[in-house]
Amino acid sequence: MIKCKTSKEIGGMGHSKKRKEDARFIQGKGNYVDDVKLPGMLYMDIVRSPYAYAKIKSIDATAALAIPGVVAVVTGKDLEKYGLHWMPTLMSDTQMVLPTDTVMYQAQEVAAVIATSRYLARDGKEAVMVDYEPMKPVMDPFKALDEDAPVLRSDQEGKTDNHIWHWEVGDKEKTANVFDNADVVVKQQMHIPRIHVASIETCGCVASYDKVTNHLTMYMTTQAPHAIRTVIALVAGHVGLTEEKIRVISPDIGGGFGGKVPVYPGYVIAIAVSFLTGAPIKWIEDRSENLQADSFARDYHITAEMAGTKDGKIQATRFKVLADHGYTDASANPSKFPTGLFSIGTGSYDYGAAYMEADAVYTNKPPGGVAYRCSFRVTEAVHAIERMTDMFAKKVGKDPAQLRMENFIKKEDFPWASPTGWSYDSGDYHAGLQKAMDAIDYHGLRKEQIEMRAEGKFLGIGISTFTEVVGAGPSQDFDILGIKMFDSAEIRVHPTGKAIARFGTKSQGQGHETTYAQIIAEELGIPMEHIQIEEGDTDTAPYGLGTYASRSTPTAGAAAAMAARKLRDKAKKIAAHLLEVSEQDLEWEPGKFFVKGAPEKSKTIQEIVFAAYTNHPEGMEGGFEATHYYDPPNLTFPSGAYICVVEVDAETCDIKVRRFVAIDDCGNIINPMIVQGQVHGGLTQGIAPAMYEELIYDDSGNILNGTFMDYLVPTAVESPSWETGHTVTPAPHHPIGAKGVGESPTVGAPPAIVNAIVDAVAHLGIKHLEIPVTPFKLFKELQNVGYFKKTT
């Protein structure tokens, strides 16, 4: 049970308060971007390339423009006149808005059709004739580095190959030395496949430029409205769209998961067209466009190695990564971290030598590399370390749970300096794993596994004990395009003791309207029901870098607590004034200050706030407002212990998750119900890449599964009944001891599932399986080890 300091009425931290935002969603009154309708609005549809790599010989819009209702067809040449045909990516690479001569991936934007209805825009799109001269695309990232590979980014001056950047961390020599002298080394090549966030709402916008006031209002599916406003100003400042004239409104967002951080060409085209025509322009992607053109996630090819002693002590790891970024590096990482926070890949284990390196390449695939429900490449890192830990356990003949227990960083050893440079803030890994093992009856399962194998049935048990790193981040290291990654909160308490608080983050379903109110309720004792939360309007909210990478609670949540504490300090002064005692004589309990030893002499927070407007001490500023920009001293390090049990059909290779227990430690919990909901959702987004989802391309660059008929998002049938729990190890440096949780399950679940499937068939000689592990893939592997006969 979580202990709460506040009453249920106040509803501070630890209460499973029902969500405030639900009322509008359950009554069909959410306001998503496609619900925005403005007078005179025109619709935009986008002509996309059928080829992965081709020269554009000509674009003929005659037939499209002949359709009554089609207003304009916009090409790269049109945008070029205004210098708007290129834009920067968040990683300081560049990306075409619309091409002037060459297309670089299938489904790339080629031209935009503007019409009076979305039906006519689609008709217009079909009628635009584009003459292409196809070229042979580079699809294999390994071949992209071949000397005879065509240089894809010939737009970059002096570019002679497809290499983007090299990155490394750790002590290369020391690590090599440990490997050279180790008893046991395990090595595995693995691919963390290209996947898609596939939020159920696609991306879109309504760009509305007012030619009279020179103001742009941009309704947009974005997780980071303030950053987007700045980016728009940087891209379009030269045509007069300076930052004070831009208002970005991020309405209700139908799921983001990292896919709504980048700026996609469609947004820029919509702005450009609205700027030129003065008409509001609506652009809403359809699902195919969303899957085929918007930023992908993952796509890391990792060669992972682990060294250790024959009795099972991990001594070193070495990871080498090839990152396929597609046509441009459109990742959404902090600028100084080209591989994001991949260097968390030494995991939860106590050893001193690690070396990691990565190289990124261009190919003819869609650009991206977004942090899909993951604090920037942590998923890839965790997959590697947790797979290797299992392989190492197998090699030394130890139970994978036992081996983990013996290698965990001990509770008392925090803060712990990792060999790749992190200072882990806190954790209790032993307690988490023990709790998970008890909940699932680990030892009983091991017995059952032996019995089932004797009957020719396959049961597998898989573990993942991961450490996340979230809450980017401390300003000395973390920025995006130079903007420091702090986040903000502004609290205004009205005279009657009710409040509004505004944030630089943006909920996409995380429940900020509830949890932020609970943080403020915790600090100020104002009932959470009386605190309205607002985000997503750059004209009203304080600046912040948005919601992704599990950063909202660690940064904006902390800002809320800090701003509330400023107000509590002020409240104390007012209370002392009202009670005619000195501040030192006052004590706080949630909702009121009282005189020590005389609890009947007290002032409620509501009385104090009223006084701030009606009877504040002389010399004190009136009103009751505070703002805080929180710059975290460190990141936070949530952890988890997950155990998955699978049954594999020995004939069809069907895989069924029988049970899955997830024990998370996200520090202090603001709302257990919401934390659990986040974990449930993240787990289903973990089973997805582990067993179902992958974006697949053929050698010609065609996507083979660009709709929901073939991109297999799990339903309630594939998704098992999740069992969750927690341990609580507060983040010592965080104002409310919270660590962030939204992404842990997505990060931690895939290796637990794969470890379980490998475990189910390990006795047949299987050592590793690539995700997604489908029955078909498993069948082929079981053929390779001779379990199934090869017939051809």
Next chain:
Amino acid sequence: MIAENFNYDAPTSLDEAIALLHEYGDDAKILAGGHSLIPMMKLRFASPTHLIDINNIPGLSYVKEEDGYLKIGAMTKEVEVEESEIIHAKYQIFMDATKLIADPQVRNFGTLGGNLAHGDAANDHPAVMIALGADVEITGKDGKRTVGIDDFFQGFYTTAVEHGEVLTEIRIPAASGNYGSAYHKAERKVGDYATAGVAAMIQMDDQGRCTKAGIGLTNVSPLPLRASRSEEVLIGSDLSEAVIAQAAQYASEDCSPSEDLRGNVEYKRHLVSVITKRMINKAISRAKK
């Protein structure tokens, strides 16, 4: 995703529908449940200039036993089959199959006739109908004609339903004696088309000897496939494990799957073998009840 424009008619009689089909010619398409056709039109893979919606024609929706047949009206929705008492009691194969077709909303509108008339080997009812030995009634300008299921599927999206005709009824020899049937498909996730699917029908005499057998295969050949050698080895046999294994083996040999995202040829043949064995056994156990 938006379709090209078309004209729409919703006749209230079969005669009217057939007349319209003749009037509009080859560019007219029949709209039944629409859950295959409309997505294809939205993706602009199909662009008929006329849609003839036959949902308002009365008398095409029923499930009944009559004259030694189970008769299913062509416009009977999947959900109506799922919920039919006769089906529950005697033709469980439809319970197996409908549960695996798309999803509940689609089954509220998708029709049995449409599932067959779409002429897609990936659909599930063709294999079921093959296993059950169905006849299909087709109505045209000159009246009704009946086509055996083995002559019904003629090519990719092509069936015995000629232009100007409407599929009106499916007739299945009524279950009698020790009769059991079963269907299963391997699918990547619920609602997917089959990686491989097998429909089995078994009838036995009281000594357990197989008197009738039907095996139909889903999505492992260009056309829905009858596994004839499998049926032959079953009929007259004692349905021993060895016989069933042989039938499964024949089915896997006689299909001609193609490689796609769902699997390669070997895997699909392997699944056909495993599922054939399982469905025969399931049909037998149902026949014994």
Next chain:
Amino acid sequence: MTKKITLKINGAEHTMEVEPRMLLIHAIRENASLTGSHIGCDTSSCGACTVLIDGKSAKSCTILAVQAQGKEIATVEGLATAEGLHPIQEGFHLNHALHCGFCTPGLMMRAVELLEKNPNPTEDEIRWGISGNLCRCTGYNNIVSAIQWTSAKMQGKELPSTEPKFV
């Protein structure tokens, strides 16, 4: 080319002139301005557009507006009455069965029909019963709980706890 149709949505008549190709979801969202039902895919895969047509849950992105002429259409906006929320709305709220809310209207409309036909569904029946609706946020656990809670509520049975359960 266009047809004049009247759609009866949540009891109110909406007369409109539409092209035959207009999808029912667009007629509901754009012509009748009821934006609670959403669009999440092109292929009838996601169920965000689910409404009831004569009581049957339907993917309104795969049905033409002209086909719905004269039919009773129910959308999320029609669930609550003057007396208050529909039990399914309460069930979703109390069981934290929604995060971003985008798939929620479709799921609730599907659940309404599911419970109408099967007032006492098992967990397995619920999971298969909502398999035409994708939710990317919740992991489905709490949607199952919400439907179970609503089932109890609609039958006047003892209500399951809506507090989160932890191992």
